[in-house]
Amino acid sequence: MKIYSLFFLLLQTLTNPPSISAVQIPRVRFEREIGVPYTLQIMKTINYFIWDIFKQYNDTDRNPVETVHVNIREYDGAEAITSGYQGNLKWEFTSLLHHELTHVFQWTGEWKAPIGLIEGMADYMILKSNYYPPAFAKPGMGDKWDQGYDFTARFLEYCEDLRSGFVAELNRKMKKDYSDEFFVELMGKPVGQLWSEYKAKYWNISN
Numbered sequence: 001m002k003i004y005s006l007f008f009l010l011l012q013t014l015t016n017p018p019s020i021s022a023v024q025i026p027r028v029r030f031e032r033e034i035g036v037p038y039t040l041q042i043m044k045t046i047n048y049f050i051w052d053i054f055k056q057y058n059d060t061d062r063n064p065v066e067t068v069h070v071n072i073r074e075y076d077g078a079e080a081i082t083s084g085y086q087g088n089l090k091w092e093f094t095s096l097l098h099h100e101l102t103h104v105f106q107w108t109g110e111w112k113a114p115i116g117l118i119e120g121m122a123d124y125m126i127l128k129s130n131y132y133p134p135a136f137a138k139p140g141m142g143d144k145w146d147q148g149y150d151f152t153a154r155f156l157e158y159c160e161d162l163r164s165g166f167v168a169e170l171n172r173k174m175k176k177d178y179s180d181e182f183f184v185e186l187m188g189k190p191v192g193q194l195w196s197e198y199k200a201k202y203w204n205i206s207n
Contacts, residue, residue: 033089039070046097046129050105053128055168065104095131099123107171109178116144120152124167127153140202145195158198163187 056062102122126132132150139158142151159166166186173182183191 029089034093038090042094042097043068043070043101046094046101047105049098049129050102050125053125053168054105054171055165056105061172063105063107068101068104091131095126095129095133098125098129098131107174109174110176113174113178114146116146116148116152119148120146120156121167121171123149123153124156127157138202140199145191145198155195155198158201159183159187159194
């Protein structure tokens with residue numbers, strides 16, 4: 001069976017290792033439901049969306065990424081690989097792009113930040129764009145603040161509700177370094193205390 005493998009090779013600064021993600025989609029479905037023109041158009045839209053969330057309005061605020069490649073390669077593969085794409089493929093593809101393109105433009109403290117926070121910020125973009133699936137974590141779910149992905153995204157949402165612009169400010173602080181003290185500087189409380197208060201607020205929902 002012919003399938004396309006879409007490799008998102010995110011070319012960042014030389015100090016950051018490249019991030020590579022892949023999903024495998026039947027060729028006929030990619031051509032019929034997504035296509036190259038849509039991919040190019042939606043990447044540009046998401047690009048500006050991420051800059052807006054991060055409040056990166058000029059070149060000095062942004063990760064100096066010169067190129068983002070989406071390499072579409074055709075090869076023979078097993079049909080079972082496609083089992084996760086039975087619904088709205090364009091929607092799922094767009095959701096994935098929100099996550100992956102965030103990794104292009106976010107700061108990581110030169111990879112000193114917890115990976116769970118890095119991945120949580122990427123899922124925060126999915127949350128803010130309303131491209132999150134029904135299985136996405138509900139507010140209050142999770143075992144620790146840097147658990148990652150949707151769990152951390154919900155915690156960041158909580159912090160953003162307490163202080164508008166928090167996520168953008170935290171990302172900006174992570175340009176060259178990372179410390180848990182950034183939460184104290186921005187929120188006036190240690191991250192552990194914020195997490196405890198977050199869990200307490202949603203205790204009836206998450207239990």
